[in-house]
Amino acid sequence: MAGDKTFNWLDPFSSIDLDIDGRTDGIKQWAIANRDAIQPIKSFFDGMITGIEAALQAVPPVIMLVLLVLIAWQAAGRRVALIVLVCLVALGLLDPAAWSMAMTTLAIVISAVILCVIIGLPLGILAGKNDRFESAIRPVLDTMQTIPAFVYLVPVVMLVGIGNVSGVIVTIIFALPPLVRLTSLGIRGVNASVVEAARAFGATPRQIMFKVELPLATPTILAGLNQTIMLSLSMVVIASMISVKGLGNEVLRAMGRLDAGKAIVGGLGIVILAIVLDRITQGLGRSGRERGHRHWWRSGPVGMVMRMVGKTS
Known part of the structure; x- marks a missing residue:
């Protein structure tokens, strides 16, 4: 009860105080006290992000x-390659520093997506194979997708501090659910008769998983990967509030200075990267039949080189 205030049966909520904010303050103190315990994880994340960013920044823009x-x-074919060429040239022409900022943003996105795949793919496979696990993880995924990003910015910063590591962690929280959901959907969508046929020919569960179910579920899994990448890019501006560098930070600083030009540069850069x-x-998700070739290496520049080598030999 809130003090000696008389309980109001018509408005009971005004008379009840669970002191949730006070209780969460204890969690905050625990997080601050145990920050050193997660230092190895932070060091691993920081090393991965720094390494990817250094590799991207080391490659000259024309070569990249x-x-x-x-x-x-x-x-995805020549048409998409032409679109990518036009987009990347436009990105470089936006601003002298736009390419460097874009590579920093790309490093953050790549780091987050790699970790999402490492975490999300096994979870999605398990959810696709086990109904109980799928039922248990569904509300967690619902919470991760619907909770505002600003809510978990604070606890993440308390645990690992500001910077790129915090940005990658909040991006993972936001972008992981689609990959888990669509991996589970892809596994569950495999025709049962195909699995039974493989089992009848003596395939082991491991062979069925890696040679039947995962190949057939690949287009759906790649659709989930596509959504994870898009959601990761959509987080870069919010993540810049905790000192994450890149195009998102450019947009945030421009908003603070009411600089419409810089904000447009950063925003267009994010849009171009997303495209x-x-x-x-999307091209990776196309089947071999759609490509017109049974194997991926028979098309594109790799296929061209192989045909040229075949003619000369």
Whole structure:
């Protein structure tokens, strides 16, 4: 009860105080006291992010542009490669510092997506194979998708401090659910008769998983990966509030100075990165029949090189 206030049966909520904010203050103190316990995890995350960013920044922009265009051509065809080329040239022309900021943002996104795959793929497979686990994890995923990002910024910062590591952690919380859900959906969507046929021919559960279920579920899993990448990019501006560098930080600083030009540069840079990554990952999800080739290496620049080598030999 709130003090000696008379209980109001018509408005009971005004008479009840559970002191939730006071209780959570104890959690905050515990987090601060045990911050050193997660230092190894923070060091691992920081090393991975720093390594990926250093690798991206070390590659000259023209070479990186060519590599990304070739990857887009191999994954999604010449038309998408042309779109990626135009987008990346536009990104470089936005501002002298836009390319460097974009590589920093890309490093954050790549780090978050790698960790999402490491965590989300096994969870999705387990959820697809086990109804009880799927029922247990569903409310957790619902909470992760619906809770405002600002709510978990504070506890994450208390645990690991501000910087890129915190940015990657909050991005994982926000972007992980689609990968888990769609991996589970893909596994559950595999035709039962195909699995039974494999089992009838003597395939082990491991063989069924890696040679039947996962290949058939790959388009759905890649759709989940695509959504995870898009959600990771959508978090860069919010993550910049905890000192995460890159294009999101440019937008945040521009908002603070009411600088519309810089805000547009940062915003367009994020949009261009999203288009590039979206087109490449969508291309990866296409089946061999859609590509017109049974194997991926028979198309794109790799297929061209192989045909040239075959003619000369």
